[in-house]
Amino acid sequence: MEQNVAEEEQWIAAARKGDTAAFGRLVEAYQNPVYNLAYRMLGNGPEAEDAAQEAFIRAYKYLDSYDPKRPFSTWLFSIASHYCIDQLRRRRIDWLPLHEEIAEPVRLASASPNPEAVVTERDREAWIQELMGTLSPTDRAAVTLHYWYDCPYDEIAEVLDLTVSAVKSRLYRARRALAEEMEGEAYALQTS
C-alpha cells in the first residue's frame, strides 16, 4: 500500500474501462493486506486465498460503484470483511458468547504466570489465531483492522457498516474476552 494516490487513481480509472492489467496493479498493491485480513478472520491459508480472490473479483465487478472520495483501501477492506463474515456465518462456528458479562478476574496476581512469558513457549502466530477463533465474525474483523492496520474507530465503522460507538463497544468487549482467554490458557499451561 505504498503507491501514491495519483498512481492508484490512474489504475482505478483504467480498470473501470476494462483494463485488467491496471486492476492487476491494484491487486498487487493490496494483496498482502487483503490476504492477511482474510487469513486472520478465517484462520487458514486456502480459505483466506479463496476469500482474497473473491474480494478482488467483487471489487472489479463493482468498481463503478466505488466512490473515489473515499480511500480505496477502506472500500476494499469492506468488501473483504463482509465476504469473510458471510463465510464464517455459513460455517456456523460456535464462538464464545461475548454478549454475556465476563466474570471478574480472580487469578493471575503476582504469583500467577505471565502470559507474555508463556507465549515464547508456543507458536505465537498459532496462539493468536486460536484466540481470534474465539471471537464472533464481526469482532474478528474489528480486531484485525485495529491491530494489523491501525485503523481508527471511524474507519473501522465505515468498513463494517457500524457506528463508531458500536465499534468502540465491540473492541472493548472483544479485547477483554481475548485477555480472559489468554489468562485461561496460560493458567492451563502452568497447571498441566
Next chain:
Amino acid sequence: MRCRQARDLIMARVDSQIDPEGDRALERHLESCDTCRLEWQKMRAMDNLFRSATVRPAPPHLRTRVVHRIERRGQARRAVVGGVTLAIGASALAVLMIIPIGWSLFGSLGAAPALLAGAGETVAQLLILFTGVTRVLVALLDRFALPFAALALGSLFAALVLNGLWIATLRRLRVAR
C-alpha cells in the same frame, strides 16, 4: 476512582490515548486495587501479543489468478452475449422466412384480400382467417403428418444437442475460472 472508570482508563492507556492526569489517577488506583491491577496486566499482555503479530504475505500467484479469473469472466460474458445474439438472429431469420409462406397460404384461401378489404369487416375477416388457418393446418397435418412428425422430432433432437453443447461450453468456461 471507581473500578468501572479505571477500566475505561485501562483501555485508553492500552490505546495510548490517556491524558497525563488520567494516567496518574489510574496508577494510584492500580496501586490500591488488586482486581484492576490484574485487569491492566491482562490487557497489556493481550495488547503486546497482538501488536507483535506480523502481516501474513499473500501467495505469490494470487495476482495472476485474480487477473486470470477476471479475463475468463469477460470471455464467458462475451460467449453468452454472442449466443443470445445468434438466437435472436436465427429467430428473426425464421420469422422472415415464415411470413411470405404464411402470406401465400392465406392468399390461396382468400384470406389476404379479406384482411386488406377494410376495417368494417374486421371481425368477420378474422373469423375467415382463423377458419382458413385451421383448415390449412388440418389439411397439412392430414397430408404431411409423417414428414411433419419426423421434422418435429428431428428439430427437437437438434435443439437438445445444441443446448447440451452450449451448456457444456458454459460449464467449461466456469470451471476454468
